[in-house]
Amino acid sequence: MITNPMREALKPNSLPHFFCPGCGAAQVLNFFVRAMDELQIPMSSILGIGGVGCTARIPVYLKLDAMHGIHGRTLPWATGIKLMQPDLKVVIFAGDGDAAAIGGNHLIQAARRNLDVTMIVVNNLNYGMTGGQVAPTTYSTLRTTTTPYGNPEPAFDLVKLVEAAGATFVSRWSTNRPHQSVRAIKKAIQHKGFSFVEIVSQCTTGFGRKAINSASPTKLLDWIKDRSLTISEAEKLSDEDLAGKFVLGDFVDKQAPVFAGSSFLPPEEDE
């Protein structure tokens, strides 16, 4: 029997996975495995963290040490680990609800501190696992299971949020753009500091049925593609025109000291 060589990256007996047919989170799992393979980093040498949600299941399938199952607390876990094992690479997989709602404070604090981790946020514009409820990333007017008459709230732009908070690598792509996504993940993994990659993604079961009246993955991918533009295209548009659009690209790539704890002896004492 011929098996895909990438299966080496997965834990034995971890399949079948639990993602719905056509789910974008499963694509992101593939992007990540590809990125690690191209970087020649052994999967077992890093630590994976998932919170709670569909996205959070990604590290569960990977052949590595992982923490999983608490909603929104991926970054506190990572903070404790990085202070004790600064050389251990940590990659976090979070849904947009996990990252920006329940874990929102941790997100801005970790970006501010420049915690040396990679955070991959699968932004499917809703709470996938719990059945398609409105999230802080759901654009206004969109219908979800808890905004049956259309979302009255404005949405977060996660890229702007973490950039303002101090993240040192920030990128946004979509499941429509596998090559760019893999490239951004590779850059993020190699980056020293808080690296944040948002991947706009299709949630067929939760989001699609309510927001665009279709659970078809291709229709959703087209819907995302129609609303996507590059940074240079976006520069020509007003904020109003940009509402409900996805600006894709690499936004920030800079260096800053990474977080190593909240208290240190004065330098002359630390010799």
Next chain:
Amino acid sequence: MLLRRPRVLSGTHFMLGNFAAVEGALAAGCNFFAGYPITPANEVSERMAERMPEVGGKFLQGEDELCSIYALAGAALAGAKVLTATASAGFDYMAEGIEYAISDEIPMVIMDVQRTRGENFATQADVMQMRWGAAGDHELIVLAPSSVQELFDFTIRAFNLAEKYRNPVIVMSETTIALMRERLVIPPADQIKIINRKMTQAQPGDYVPFRAEMGCVPDMAPLGKGYNTLYSINPHNEFGSIKWEPEIFERQYERITQKILMNLDDIVTTDEYQTEDAELILIAYGSETRPCKDAVDVARGQGKKVGLLKLNTVWPVPEKQILAAARKANKILAVEMNMGKYAGEIERVAGCHAEVKRVTKNLGAIHTSGEIVAAIEESLR
């Protein structure tokens, strides 16, 4: 020039309770602390911020108590011996993190300096919360120091128990002792008994992260070395794989609770004072044992046969010792600084053998010995 102090400050001190707790943690080998400001636990953080860098450990002031408790879990899995300190309202936020630590058997010590709701007066009102705050089936070890010296001693013990049983251990502190200065004797470092978690000798391919006999504790493995362990709160089998199979789930929590319940003789400790011939026994824990002890002396001076059972471990309940007290005396007074909570446990255990009366005080202050003497007199009339 700052003087770098050693890890163990052997000698005799006159020290604040919160500071003594820090010194106990350091003596036990603590090398990671995370906290969020809250009175009356602040001095723990403040001293840790000074001391952790001195001993080569890490100090984190996170954005909230959720950050503290989950940073503890991460650091503990990365090999650290970890502590957080908080007070009642902060402990509310930590419940889910404690659940996580229970389900994946992560050693950690949590110090809860109880305070009255929204204020910082003395209370023991959270004695049930510490045991039952987390959802799901679990056992927790909760130790109740009654003095500055015990804050030091019991904190060391808390670390030893957490490491040995891979379970969260809570030090139930109180405003009374945390903010009190008292004599503290720190023994030489080589006289302090320290227990560290057992790390696996197995090679990565052979390691089964959650496999252990009933009542036993599995060995831990380092992170990032190929052991590929999944630490999920979701029900998991011995291999750590997420699985919903009712029998696996049942067995998982059976073992996680039995590792505590089958080792009660190692975990549960009490002290007895004048109980040999006692007809009435006071049962108390934490700072309330202090006026109780004075009251025993006063009552004995009046020729009354009164004794004290001091619960050093409040959870698991020292059932054997409470039962023995109830068999010995025909009257029990359950003394505590709240509306009457732990008394329910004492009634459950002792109720068939002795008359149990509640002596409670919920005025943000400890009982006076006079109040307890009065309760004794009333009960013996």
